[in-house]
Amino acid sequence: MTDHRTARQIALVAALGSASIAAADPPRFEVGSRFPQIVLPSLTDGRPMSLADFRGHKVILQVFASW
Amino acid sequence: MVGIIQEQHPDRARLFMQWKQMGWPIMIDALNELEVAVVPITMFIDQHGIIRALRPPRRRITEAVQRFVDRRFDDPAQPATRPDPPIDSPIGSPTNLPSAPPTAPSKAPDLARLRAAARDGASCDWRTLGQALVNWGGSGAIDEAITAFETALGLEPEAKSGPTNFRLGVAYRRRYDSARRRPEDFQQAVDHWSRALDSNPNQYIWRRRIQQYGPRLAKPYPFYDWVEQARVQIRARGETPYELAVEPGAAELARPQRRFSNASDEASEPDPQRRIDSDRRGFILAETVVVPAAVKAGSAVRVHLIFRPNDAIDAHWNNEAEPMQMWVAHPPGWLIDRHLHTIPNADTAVSRETRAIEFELVVPADAAAGTIMVGAYALYNVCEGVDGTCLYRRQEIRIPVKIGGS
Numbered sequence: 001m002t003d004h005r006t007a008r009q010i011a012l013v014a015a016l017g018s019a020s021i022a023a024a025d026p027p028r029f030e031v032g033s034r035f036p037q038i039v040l041p042s043l044t045d046g047r048p049m050s051l052a053d054f055r056g057h058k059v060i061l062q063v064f065a066s067w
Numbered sequence: 068m069v070g071i072i073q074e075q076h077p078d079r080a081r082l083f084m085q086w087k088q089m090g091w092p093i094m095i096d097a098l099n100e101l102e103v104a105v106v107p108i109t110m111f112i113d114q115h116g117i118i119r120a121l122r123p124p125r126r127r128i129t130e131a132v133q134r135f136v137d138r139r140f141d142d143p144a145q146p147a148t149r150p151d152p153p154i155d156s157p158i159g160s161p162t163n164l165p166s167a168p169p170t171a172p173s174k175a176p177d178l179a180r181l182r183a184a185a186r187d188g189a190s191c192d193w194r195t196l197g198q199a200l201v202n203w204g205g206s207g208a209i210d211e212a213i214t215a216f217e218t219a220l221g222l223e224p225e226a227k228s229g230p231t232n233f234r235l236g237v238a239y240r241r242r243y244d245s246a247r248r249r250p251e252d253f254q255q256a257v258d259h260w261s262r263a264l265d266s267n268p269n270q271y272i273w274r275r276r277i278q279q280y281g282p283r284l285a286k287p288y289p290f291y292d293w294v295e296q297a298r299v300q301i302r303a304r305g306e307t308p309y310e311l312a313v314e315p316g317a318a319e320l321a322r323p324q325r326r327f328s329n330a331s332d333e334a335s336e337p338d339p340q341r342r343i344d345s346d347r348r349g350f351i352l353a354e355t356v357v358v359p360a361a362v363k364a365g366s367a368v369r370v371h372l373i374f375r376p377n378d379a380i381d382a383h384w385n386n387e388a389e390p391m392q393m394w395v396a397h398p399p400g401w402l403i404d405r406h407l408h409t410i411p412n413a414d415t416a417v418s419r420e421t422r423a424i425e426f427e428l429v430v431p432a433d434a435a436a437g438t439i440m441v442g443a444y445a446l447y448n449v450c451e452g453v454d455g456t457c458l459y460r461r462q463e464i465r466i467p468v469k470i471g472g473s
Contacts, residue, residue, distance in 0.1 A: 029103075029108075029110065029118060029121060030118065030121070031118055031119065031120060031121050032117065032118065032119075033117070033118055034115075034116050034117055034118070035110070035112050035116050035117070035118055036101075038096075038100050038101060039173045039174070039175065039176070040071065040094035040095060040096050040100065040202065041077070041094065041095050041202050041203070042092065042093070042094060042095075043070075043072065043077060043080055043081055043084060043093040043094065043095045044081070044084075044092075044093070048172075048173040048174055048175045048203075049092065049094050049173055050094075050173040051069065051112060051116060052116065052173060053172060053173055054069060055114065055115070055116055056114050057114055058111070058112070058113055058114050058135060058136065059068075059069050059111075059112040060068045060069070060109065060110075060111055060112075060132065060135070061069050061070070061071065061109070061110040061111075061112055062068065062069070062070045062071070062107060062108075062109055063070075063071045063072075063073065063096075063101065063103050063106055063107060063108040063109075063110075064070060064071075064072055064073070064106050064107040064108075065072060065073045065074055065106045065107075065272075065275075066072065066074060066079060066080055066083035066291075066293065067074075067275065067279065067288075067290040067291060
């Protein structure tokens with residue numbers, strides 16, 4: 001059930017459309033490569049956060065925009 | 068599920084998150100440090116930090132998620148007991164490896180160390196410092212962030228300066244939206260975003276940032292028309308919508324246009340004989356911003372005019388007289404969507420709000436490269452102090468439109 005809910009959330013973000021066009025992603029994003037170590041502010045409280053904080057867990061990452 | 072949102076204004080992203088009831092952790096990447104050229108992008112990342120799927124097929128997303136959850140992924144740092152199967156192979160029986168222990172929580176970079184590294188460093192050191200100052204330095208560090216990005220730009224070739232130009236534009240716009248704002252900040256942001264896009268026209272995150280403020284002919288969609296709908300739906304749930312520091316401007320709400328709607332000639336000029344006295348004391352400070360920074364012949368530009376009462380002489384709008392007007396006289400052969408603009412008075416007798424007027428022009432297809440000055444003037448009622456003398460004044464405005472963009 002969790003996976004259906006996750007799929008719906010992915011679909012929600014994917015449906016935003018936005019700047020989605022056929023274009024190459026930077027080479028740093030390749031299947032089999034390690035996700036880059038980038039520390040960014042959390043949207044809710046501004047504290048430092050990175051994908052490394054979720055190490056040990058599988059992550060479905062959504063890169064998106066509101067517009 | 069984890070998100071990274073590409074957004075200039077974090078508060079708008081928070082409102083969006085509240086509206087869509089996104090309960091998962093989301094990071095804000097205002098500077099596009101991820102260097103994605105498009106959104107949205109979905110990635111499946113295993114427990115070791117390895118990307119296992121990029122843009123999984125949307126039509127079969129449930130199966131893809133299930134496969135990802137069920138799949139066992141070996142730690143590439145450890146000897147593999149067997150090769151990892153591809154993510155799109157049939158769902159098998161292997162179970163997940165025991166979860167690796169989580170790493171220490173992320174820390175913000177050490178600004179003192181980054182400053183020391185930048186002092187005699189390369190462009191990347193200055194850019195890293197600028198990024199850290201924008202993300203972690205607070206509003207008081209924005210001047211230093213701008214200096215850091217500008218120093219980085221001076222050290223790198225123009226062809227490779229796209230990311231730095233984009234981030235410098237973000238920093239300028241961030242300062243423009245703060246109490247530390249300077250009149251030229253918004254145009255500087257547009258200029259640097261335009262330079263970034265010139266260096267990589269396939270970078271759609273950068274392109275969209277210009278289109279957000281640009282003419283309707285170039286807009287793919289309205290950028291922030293969801294804000295009001297979000298507020299209504301959030302209130303209907305009994306919640307209070309997250310407050311925005313900066314409300315979306317007219318350009319950010321405008322709908323795309325496929326054909327330019329030229330102004331009718333019915334409007335008449337309010338002061339053709341220049342009979343209204345000039346605002347020589349500078350009661351009202353005017354700023355002009357032209358988007359994009361340079362326009363191709365035959366294309367449209369959007370002009371933002373921003374009017375602020377002058378703090379230094381305690382100027383106020385007088386709202387007990389006729390409302391503010393602005394007249395734009397376009398050069399021969401150009402098109403304009405509106406000549407005469409009127410801004411309604413505020414409800415109080417006097418006020419000090421910022422007022423903005425936006426309009427669009429189309430440059431003739433045979434226009435030569437160069438800068439053309441478009442003339443306009445504003446007529447307004449102002450008061451010196453709350454109880455001071457009130458006057459009706461005129462201000463001439465010259466808007467430089469640079470022709471020759473690519």
